[in-house]
Every structure is written in structure tokens, then in C-alpha cells.
Amino acid sequence: MVSDRMNSRAALWRVAAGQRGYFTAAQALRAGYSYQTQRYHARRGNWLAIDRALYRFREFSDLPAEGDEQLVRWSLWSKGSAVVSHATALAAHDLGTANPSRIHLTVPRGFRQKSDAVILHRAELAEPDVEDRAGYRVTTPLRALAEYAADGEDQDVLDGAVAEALEQGLVTRRKLLHAAQALGARAELGVERALGAML
Incomplete structure (x- = not known):
């Protein structure tokens, strides 16, 4: 179970890394996060809810902004x-x-x-x-x-x-x-x- 969670996070991280930390609910679903799990991560503050069905890994918000x-x-x-x-x-x-x-x-x-x-x-x-x-x-x-x-x-x-x-x-x-x-x-x-x- 822990291995599955780690694989899902790694898969989603690879996608988000090419998008300045942003990812969609659909991308998270493809990486193995159910919609219920997505809501959990957003509520806990692990993911920043940017817009409807749009998130960002919190870690990326701490990096210097590149402007775009x-x-x-x-x-x-x-x-x-x-x-x-x-x-x-x-x-x-x-x-x-x-x-x-x-x-x-x-x-x-x-x-x-x-x-x-x-x-x-x-x-x-x-x-x-x-x-x-x-x-x-x-x-x-x-x-x-x-x-x-x-x-x-x-x-x-x-x-x-x-x-x-x-x-x-x-x-x-x-x-x-x-x-x-x-x-x-x-x-x-x-x-x-x-x-x-x-x-």
C-alpha cells in the first residue's frame, strides 16, 4: 500500500514538474489518486487548490517565481x-x-x-x-x-x-x-x- 502511494506520488510529481508544480484532477486520477483522495490532500494542505479541478504541489510555491x-x-x-x-x-x-x-x-x-x-x-x-x-x-x-x-x-x-x-x-x-x-x-x-x- 505504501509502495502504491509512493508510485502514485512519483508519477504525479513527474507530470507536475514539467508544469511548474501544477496539475489537474484528471492528471492526478491517471496517476492513481481517486477524487476522494484528491479532496483529502487539498483539505490537508498537501496540495494547493488553485481552481476547480486544478492543484499545485505546495513545494513549488516555495520556489522563486520565474514570472510565467x-x-x-x-x-x-x-x-x-x-x-x-x-x-x-x-x-x-x-x-x-x-x-x-x-x-x-x-x-x-x-x-x-x-x-x-x-x-x-x-x-x-x-x-x-x-x-x-x-x-x-x-x-x-x-x-x-x-x-x-x-x-x-x-x-x-x-x-x-x-x-x-x-x-x-x-x-x-x-x-x-x-x-x-x-x-x-x-x-x-x-x-x-x-x-x-x-x-
């Missing part, structure tokens, strides 16, 4: 459907000064969950537009810049982010213009202004 733990949380909340995008992706890539008050996520059109903490954008993203990170996915710098331009938010933030992305060699002018054109006139205009501001 919350993005792992929202990826799990979406059951892996969401991709961090728009202003939040710019912040994840450390481009410009974007600091959104809510998390921007791109989800498939049929996605049903809602939360006041996130802004959902509905689109089907192509694999080349997405990067994998530890525990979550994020749109590439190229896609994030075009998305932010399409939102038409703060041109100064976009100007800075575009300048940094070009300086770091993350994008080219030609590819950036092409990506913006694919997202519409507002995105194209924002990117053209950002590129013009560099001259």
Missing part, C-alpha cells in the same frame, strides 16, 4: 486548448513594455470555458505560429506582434516591441509585414507605423 507560472495555470485551466497570445505573448517574449491586466489566450472557436481573468481570442492557429514552453504554449514573436497590432491598442508599445524584435533578429521587416497583412488592415497599419517610427 500563471501562464501554466491558464493552459491547464483550458485543458491545453489555449495558446498565450497578443499582449501577454509580447510580455512572455519580453518584447516592449506590454503589461496587460488580464491574460490573453487564443482558443479554438468551439471553446466554452470563461473567466474574468482572461481575454479569449478565437482562432485556429497554425503550428508554425506557436512555440512550446515549459507547461504552456505561446504564439511566436512574429505572430504576437501582428496580433497586438490587429488589436490596435497602444502604438507606443507596439513601436518598442517591433524595434526590439528586429534588433534581436527575431523577425524580419518583410515577414512582419506579411504576418500583419494576413490579420487585416488595422494590423498592417500598426506595423507600418512601427516600422516608420524606426526611420
